[in-house]
Amino acid sequence: EGAILLVLLAGVIILLDVWRSPQMPAMFDSTPLHTLDGETVTLASISEERPVLLYFWASWCGICRFTTPDVARLQSEGERVMTIALRSGNDGEV
DSSP states (O other): OHHHHHHHHHHHHHHHHHHHOOOOOTTGGGSOEEOTTSOEEOHHHHTSSSOOEEEEEOTTOTTHHHHHHHHHHHHHTTOOEEEEEOSOOOTTTO
16 A cells, blocks of 8 residues: 555656646747856857757756756766756745
8 A cells, every 4th residue: 555655646746747847939949048147048059069958957846856966967077068947036046
């Protein structure tokens, strides 16, 4: 019974994350993106030379707490990573 309860709980958590996740616009590669330092970039411009990992995360996302350290490690190793915070507070909190 405990295993069934855990499977049901995991299913509910996954469904809630999928339900609350926003949809990307159709022309996302040319959409202006604003960085925390005020710079405006497009995905097309930053991925011309090398691929870029887009990491969508949110402060309320339980799975993000486990994956963020690995993404930070990739970025510290020199990989191109753009993190996109979703509904996670103001610039200072992000």
